[in-house]
Amino acid sequence: xxxxxxxxxxxxxxxxxxxxxxxxxxxxxxxxxxxxxxxxxxxxxxxxxxxxxxxxxxxxxxxxxxxxxxxxxxxxxxxxxxxxxxxxxxxxxxxxxxxxxxxxxxxxxxxxxxxxxxxxxxxxxxxxxxxxxxxxxxxxxxxxxxxxxxxxxxxxxxxxxxxxxxxxxxxxxxxxxxxxxxxxxxxxxxxxxxxxxxxxxxxxxxxxxxxxxxxxxxxxxxxxxxxxxxxxxxxxxxxxxxxxxxxxxxxxxxxxxxxxxxxxxxxxxxxxxxxxxxxxxxxxxxxxxxxxxxxxxxxxxxxxxxxxxxxxxxxxxxxxxxxxxxxxxxxxxxxxxxxxxxxxxxxxxxxxxxxxxxxxxxxxxxxxxxxxxxxxxxxxxxxxxxxxxxxxxxxxxxxxxxxxxxxxxxxxxxxxxxxxxxxxxxxxxxxxxxxx
Amino acid sequence: xxxxxxxxxxxxxxxxxxxxxxxxxxxxxxxxxxxxxxxxxxxxxxxxxxxxxxxxxxxxxxxxxxxxxxxxxxxxxxxxxxxxxxxxxxxxxxxxxxxxxxxxxxxxxxxxxxxxxxxxxxxxxxxxx
Numbered sequence: 001x002x003x004x005x006x007x008x009x010x011x012x013x014x015x016x017x018x019x020x021x022x023x024x025x026x027x028x029x030x031x032x033x034x035x036x037x038x039x040x041x042x043x044x045x046x047x048x049x050x051x052x053x054x055x056x057x058x059x060x061x062x063x064x065x066x067x068x069x070x071x072x073x074x075x076x077x078x079x080x081x082x083x084x085x086x087x088x089x090x091x092x093x094x095x096x097x098x099x100x101x102x103x104x105x106x107x108x109x110x111x112x113x114x115x116x117x118x119x120x121x122x123x124x125x126x127x128x129x130x131x132x133x134x135x136x137x138x139x140x141x142x143x144x145x146x147x148x149x150x151x152x153x154x155x156x157x158x159x160x161x162x163x164x165x166x167x168x169x170x171x172x173x174x175x176x177x178x179x180x181x182x183x184x185x186x187x188x189x190x191x192x193x194x195x196x197x198x199x200x201x202x203x204x205x206x207x208x209x210x211x212x213x214x215x216x217x218x219x220x221x222x223x224x225x226x227x228x229x230x231x232x233x234x235x236x237x238x239x240x241x242x243x244x245x246x247x248x249x250x251x252x253x254x255x256x257x258x259x260x261x262x263x264x265x266x267x268x269x270x271x272x273x274x275x276x277x278x279x280x281x282x283x284x285x286x287x288x289x290x291x292x293x294x295x296x297x298x299x300x301x302x303x304x305x306x307x308x309x310x311x312x313x314x315x316x317x318x319x320x321x322x323x324x325x326x327x328x329x330x331x332x333x334x335x336x337x338x339x340x341x342x343x344x345x346x347x348x349x350x351x352x353x354x355x356x357x358x359x360x361x362x363x364x365x366x367x368x369x370x371x372x373x374x375x376x377x378x379x380x381x382x383x384x385x386x387x388x389x390x391x392x393x394x395x396x397x398x399x400x401x402x403x404x405x406x407x408x409x410x411x412x413x414x415x416x417x418x419x420x421x422x423x424x425x426x427x428x429x430x431x432x433x434x435x436x
Numbered sequence: 437x438x439x440x441x442x443x444x445x446x447x448x449x450x451x452x453x454x455x456x457x458x459x460x461x462x463x464x465x466x467x468x469x470x471x472x473x474x475x476x477x478x479x480x481x482x483x484x485x486x487x488x489x490x491x492x493x494x495x496x497x498x499x500x501x502x503x504x505x506x507x508x509x510x511x512x513x514x515x516x517x518x519x520x521x522x523x524x525x526x527x528x529x530x531x532x533x534x535x536x537x538x539x540x541x542x543x544x545x546x547x548x549x550x551x552x553x554x555x556x557x558x559x560x561x562x563x564x565x
Contacts, residue, residue, distance in 0.1 A: 216521050228525045235529045243536035260490040281476050294469050301512055302462040309458065420512045427504045431497040435476045 008203045012401050016113025019397060020106035027102020035095015042088035049081040086358050093357040097350045101389075109393045112195030119199065143197035150189030157183030198394050206407030227414050231421050234384075238425050241377040245432060248369060254278060276374040279364055280434050286358070289351040290434045294426065296351075297385075300344035301423045304416045307337035307399075311409035335399035338412075341419070342396060345389045352382050374433055381429055384422050391415055461511040465504055472500045 056077060060070045154161075160179035210222040217225040252273040253265035281287050310316060316330045327333035356375070359365075366375045395415060398404065404412060446457040453460075475496040480487050510516040515523045 216524075220519065220521070224522075225525075228522050232525055232528050235526070236532055239529065239533040239536050243533075246537060256490060284477070287473070287476075291469075291473055294473075295466065298462065298465045298469065301465075301508065302458065305458045305462075305512055309456075417513055420508050423512075424505055424508045427501055427508065431472055431501055435472060436493065436497060 008402060010117050010119060012202075013113045013117035013199075015401055016109050016397050017117065019393075019400075020108075020110025020113065023102050023109070024106040027099050027106075030102075031095045031099035033095070034091050035099065039088060039091040039095060042084065042091050046081065046084035046088045049077065049084045053077040053081050085361060089357045089361055090354050093354050094350050097353045098346075101346060101349060101386075105390070105393055108191060108194060108390050109397060111191050112198055112394075113397075115192065115195045116199045116202075141197065141200050143193050143200065147190060147193035147197065150186050150191075150193055152186070153189060154183050154186030157181070157186060194390075194394075198397075201394075201411065202398060202402055204408055204411070205402075206405075206410070209410060221410065223410065223414055224417075227417055231417065234421060234425075237380070238377075238428070241373070241380065242428060242432065245373045245377060248373060249275075249432075249436075252370070273370065274364065275370045276359060276364060277434055277436055279359060279362055280355075287434065289355040289358075290430060293348045293351050294430050296344045296348050297423045297426050300341045300348075301420050303337045303340045303344065304412065304419050307334050307341070307404075308409055308412045308416055310334050310337065311404040311412055312406050314406055330405075331399065331403045334404050334412075335396060338392060338396045338399050342389060342392045345385055345392065348385055349382060349389070352378070377429060378433060381422070381425055384425070388415070388419055388422055391418075457511055461507045465507050468500045468504050472497055475500075 053074070056070075056074055060066045060074065063070075066074070157179040161183040164180050212218055212220050212222050212225055252275065253262070253268040254273050254275055255270045255278060258265045258268060258270055279286060280290060310330060310333045313330070316333075318324050318328055327336050359371075364374075365371050392415070395411060398411065449460055450456055475488060475493055478488060509526065515526065
């Protein structure tokens with residue numbers, strides 16, 4: 001981060017710790033409600049239906065011939081049982097996801113806040129004296145380099161990190177603790193780097209934004225240009241997923257291709273290749289999580305635009321009616337739009353994992369070619385959303401404490417560019433993987 | 437992304453409806469999302485006997501994707517009014533993307549299953565030499 005034109009008291013960071021505590025409390029309560037209480041009720045219902053189905057199955061089998069009416073009744077019971085299982089999974093997975101997300105949120109914002117509150121002072125005193133030579137208030141930051149180093153360590157130990165997660169579920173799997181430690185050190189380094197980055201950015205009031213002095217971005221903000229170059233690289237990443245999917249998809253004889261009379265598939269029986277979209281657009285209920293997610297991302301794109309628009313609005317006036325009560329000040333309005341974006345993004349992750357759990361329950365796992373490309377592509381997108389949410393946490397914190405205005409709203413603008421790109425990537429992924 | 441002076445259609449919308457281009461862009465994105473979901477759900481165009489074929493779904497999804505992509509990039513990401521260098525930066529990977537889609541995605545549909553044995557897992561170099 002570059003410009004530091006204001007000073008922020010260290011005590012303000014303790015509000016981040018409090019924010020982490022609130023998030024964790026909400027997460028635990030939602031987990032207890034959805035993931036435990038509701039899920040247990042749904043689990044009981046599922047077990048009852050499962051027992052009923054098996055009793056009927058045995059009863060009809062003992063009779064000898066199963067009549068058409070009995071077969072229909074069994075089929076109906078089976079559908080009810082499957083529905084109850086998926087309903088149970090929805091509650092359990094959403095509860096666990098919310099808990100894990102709130103723990104991660106709390107770790108970042110809480111630990112970050114605690115570390116920053118413990119620092120000696122809140123101004124731009126980094127022990128150097130070159131500030132004046134650069135206009136008195138800016139210099140480069142080492143945080144991105146430390147952050148990248150943390151990611152390096154985390155990824156080096158990641159295979160064992162993943163194995164350790166499996167080991168928690170399955171005692172027969174053992175994890176290499178040495179590499180696991182490396183991964184955890186990487187995570188800690190990431191948290192420290194991110195908190196330091198926040199520490200440097202919080203006092204930023206718009207002074208000292210670095211301007212590019214050479215072609216091709218001459219006169220433009222360096223951070224904005226950098227973000228666009230980053231987005232350019234992200235386009236390439238998603239293009240690789242999409243092209244490999246296209247490559248495989250044009251070859252697959254899906255049921256749709258067979259029914260549509262594709263020549264190359266005329267001798268292939270239906271059901272040979274099952275894609276995620278075959279399962280997801282089976283009916284309205286199965287497509288609903290993906291459809292809601294699409295709307296959630298579009299709405300969240302709009303709320304971040306509204307946050308920026310409010311921050312840049314010099315002639316801001318409080319709204320009337322309910323909106324005026326919810327957002328009585330400009331600061332509150334920006335913060336609340338950012339919170340809305342955070343909630344919509346969190347909803348996206350929860351529904352994504354609920355949808356995945358349904359697909360896995362129906363036998364569509366990562367072990368197949370179709371599953372592999374689906375989970376990797378949508379998982380990579382989900383990871384981008386999640387990383388965006390961690391950044392959003394900080395924006396909410398800054399909006400609630402220092403506040404944004406027409407001078408320092410670049411943080412919202414640049415984050416918004418990233419968030420819109422994530423939305424844009426979904427515009428391609430949703431029709432390709434869910435609808436087609 | 438950001439505030440800018442309105443002109444043309446944006447200005448007209450602002451003066452006629454009191455809502456800015458971001459609001460209308462948001463509505464367009466919502467409408468087209470509903471449209472593409474509907475295109476997949478309906479086997480025939482509602483009220484007619486015209487079947488929605490696989491090719492028609494392809495076309496609808498691609499056209500809707502282009503419209504939505506343009507709406508997000510041009511208005512939400514503000515490429516329409518930002519200096520052209522940002523658009524050029526965003527479009528820089530297009531050549532790469534086209535090469536990927538054409539060269540890998542569409543050139544040889546049977547490529548995955550017809551890969552030579554040395555490209556597939558568990559191939560033992562010592563055995564085949």
